[in-house]
Amino acid sequence: MAVSFKDAAKFIGIIIVACCAAIVCNMFLNYDIDLRAIADAVEGEAAQTLYEALKLNNTVVCAVSGVCLILTAVVMLVFYIGHYIEVNAPKFGVLKALGYSDISIALKCAVFGFCIFVGTAVGVAISWAIIPQFYAAQNDNGGLLPIIGINFHASLPLLLIVVPTVVFSMLSVCIAYFRLKQPALALIKGNARRERNVKERKDSDRSFLSQLAVNVLRERKSLIFFIAFGGFCFSSMTQMGVSMRDYASDMMGIMILIIGLVLAAVSLFLAMSAVVRGNSKKIAMLKVNGYSLKESGFAVLGLYCIPAFIGFATGSVYQYGLLNIMINIVFKSFDDVPHYSFDWTAFAICFAAFIAAYVALNFAYVLAIGKTPVKSVMSE
Numbered sequence: 001m002a003v004s005f006k007d008a009a010k011f012i013g014i015i016i017v018a019c020c021a022a023i024v025c026n027m028f029l030n031y032d033i034d035l036r037a038i039a040d041a042v043e044g045e046a047a048q049t050l051y052e053a054l055k056l057n058n059t060v061v062c063a064v065s066g067v068c069l070i071l072t073a074v075v076m077l078v079f080y081i082g083h084y085i086e087v088n089a090p091k092f093g094v095l096k097a098l099g100y101s102d103i104s105i106a107l108k109c110a111v112f113g114f115c116i117f118v119g120t121a122v123g124v125a126i127s128w129a130i131i132p133q134f135y136a137a138q139n140d141n142g143g144l145l146p147i148i149g150i151n152f153h154a155s156l157p158l159l160l161i162v163v164p165t166v167v168f169s170m171l172s173v174c175i176a177y178f179r180l181k182q183p184a185l186a187l188i189k190g191n192a193r194r195e196r197n198v199k200e201r202k203d204s205d206r207s208f209l210s211q212l213a214v215n216v217l218r219e220r221k222s223l224i225f226f227i228a229f230g231g232f233c234f235s236s237m238t239q240m241g242v243s244m245r246d247y248a249s250d251m252m253g254i255m256i257l258i259i260g261l262v263l264a265a266v267s268l269f270l271a272m273s274a275v276v277r278g279n280s281k282k283i284a285m286l287k288v289n290g291y292s293l294k295e296s297g298f299a300v301l302g303l304y305c306i307p308a309f310i311g312f313a314t315g316s317v318y319q320y321g322l323l324n325i326m327i328n329i330v331f332k333s334f335d336d337v338p339h340y341s342f343d344w345t346a347f348a349i350c351f352a353a354f355i356a357a358y359v360a361l362n363f364a365y366v367l368a369i370g371k372t373p374v375k376s377v378m379s380e
Contacts, residue, residue: 011076011077011080011112011115012266012270013076013080013266013270014073014076014077014080014115014116014119015115015116015118015119015122016119016262016263016266017069017072017073017076017119017263017266018069018073018115018116018118018119018120018123018164019119019120019122019123019126020069020123020259020262020263021066021069021070021073021119021120021123022119022120022121022122022123022124022126022127022160022161023123023124023126023127023130023255023259024061024062024066024069024127024255024259025062025066025160026123026124026127026128026156026160027127027130027131027134028058028061028062029058029062029156029159029160030127030131030150030151030152030153030156031058031131031134031135031138031148032055032058032059032062033151033153033156034148034149034150034151035051035054035055035058035148036055037151038145038146038148039051041146042145042146044144046144047144047145050141050144050145051145054138054145060327067322068236068237068240068319068322069263072233072263073116073168074171075229076229077112077168077171077172077175078175079225079226079229080112081109081112081172081175081176081179082175082179083226083274085176085179085180089187089188090187090188090189092105092180092187093184093185093186093187093188093189094184094188096180096183096184096187097184097185097188102177102180102181103177105176105180106173106174106176106177106180107173108176109172109173109175109176110169110170110172110173111169111172112168112169112172113165113166113168113169113170113172114165116164116165116168116169117161117165120160120161120164120165121161123160124156124157124160124161130255131150132150135148135149135150210299212282212299212300213298213299213300213302213303214303217303217304223274223275223279223304224304224307225307226270226271226274226275227271227272227274227275227304227307227308227311228307228308228310228311228314229271229311230268230270230271230272230308230311231268231271231307231308231309231310231311231312231314231315231354231358232311232312232314232315232318233263233268233315234265234268234312234315234350234354234357235311235312235313235314235315235316235319235350235351235354236315236316236318236319237259237261237263237315237319238261238346238350238353239315239316239319239320239343239346239347239350240319240322240323241257241258241259241261242257242343242346242349242350243319243323243340243343243346265357268354268357268358268361269361271308272358272361272362272365273365275301275304276301276365276366279300279301282296282300283296283297283300283301283366286299286300293366293367296366297362297363297366301362301365301366305358308354308358312351312354316347320342323340324340327339327340
């Protein structure tokens with residue numbers, strides 16, 4: 001079998017994203033269903049205002065978090081499957097040469113929907129562990145509303161576990177099918193790259209290393225996208241988590257911020273891991289030919305800071321645009337909703353944290369490669 005459950009288990013980033021999405025959506029959707037069930041029992045202007053505010057809170061959190069997390073999962077799935085096919089191109093090329101059709105090979109990639117199943121199932125389970133505390137916090141409203149009891153709604157596991165698993169499995173097959181539409185010989189040769197000889201005269205080191213840095217970016221365009229996406233996730237999720245504190249309860253604000261920080265850390269870590277794994281042999285070869293670890297690391301990884309910062313800027317614009325539309329446009333008729341504006345303080349703090357994390361990961365990975373025997377690196 002060309003693709004196994006073990007391969008799908010490596011998509012840890014998507015599992016974490018799916019888990020976080022299921023936690024937030026299951027909690028708020030379950031509460032929203034139970035909240036709407038007491039609509040007829042809400043009496044008085046103050047109670048009605050609180051009731052509408054709670055419904056608004058549920059809508060904002062689910063819409064903002066859900067949209068962001070779903071888009072993140074889709075983009076990560078597209079990259080992961082593309083990267084998986086690129087790395088295993090010879091294997092798929094052999095299968096095509098043996099007579100297997102594109103669709104028969106692509107159907108094996110449906111197993112990648114397994115990571116969505118695992119993530120959403122774990123997320124729903126975690127949310128049910130938190131729901132009692134969540135309902136208790138929501139019921140602490142001074143007696144304006146009736147006590148809302150916890151009820152299990154069978155439609156939610158179907159919506160949050162089964163449907164995403166089926167949809168992402170089908171999406172995986174479609175992505176793989178279009179990535180495999182090339183001749184078998186091209187797939188077989190696709191991963192057979194020869195390392196270039198990097199011996200150059202010392203007086204031309206600077207121009208050589210600069211040219212190498214540019215060539216590294218050109219060779220692995222998928223890695224450029226992934227590192228930019230890592231910056232995008234870090235920027236959007238951390239700033240959105242901080243900004244949401246004014247539009248949700250304290251408990252929910254903290255939970256959203258924690259989820260944002262987890263996703264930011266995971267996305268940046270996975271992005272840097274992919275970049276370093278994709279270029280570890282180049283760093284090892286430069287080291288063998290007399291270049292210092294600092295020179296090697298900068299030449300191979302230095303220019304990736306450009307797409308990383310572009311991704312961070314794009315993530316800032318995205319989270320501002322999404323929250324601005326949801327709060328200042330969609331819910332502008334509600335008088336009790338605070339006006340949303342761009343938080344420059346949060347931007348500065350998140351940007352400083354991103355730079356520190358990016359530099360630390362670069363340094364740690366390059367140092368690790370430097371300590372790894374060249375034979376071990378080249379045999380991977």
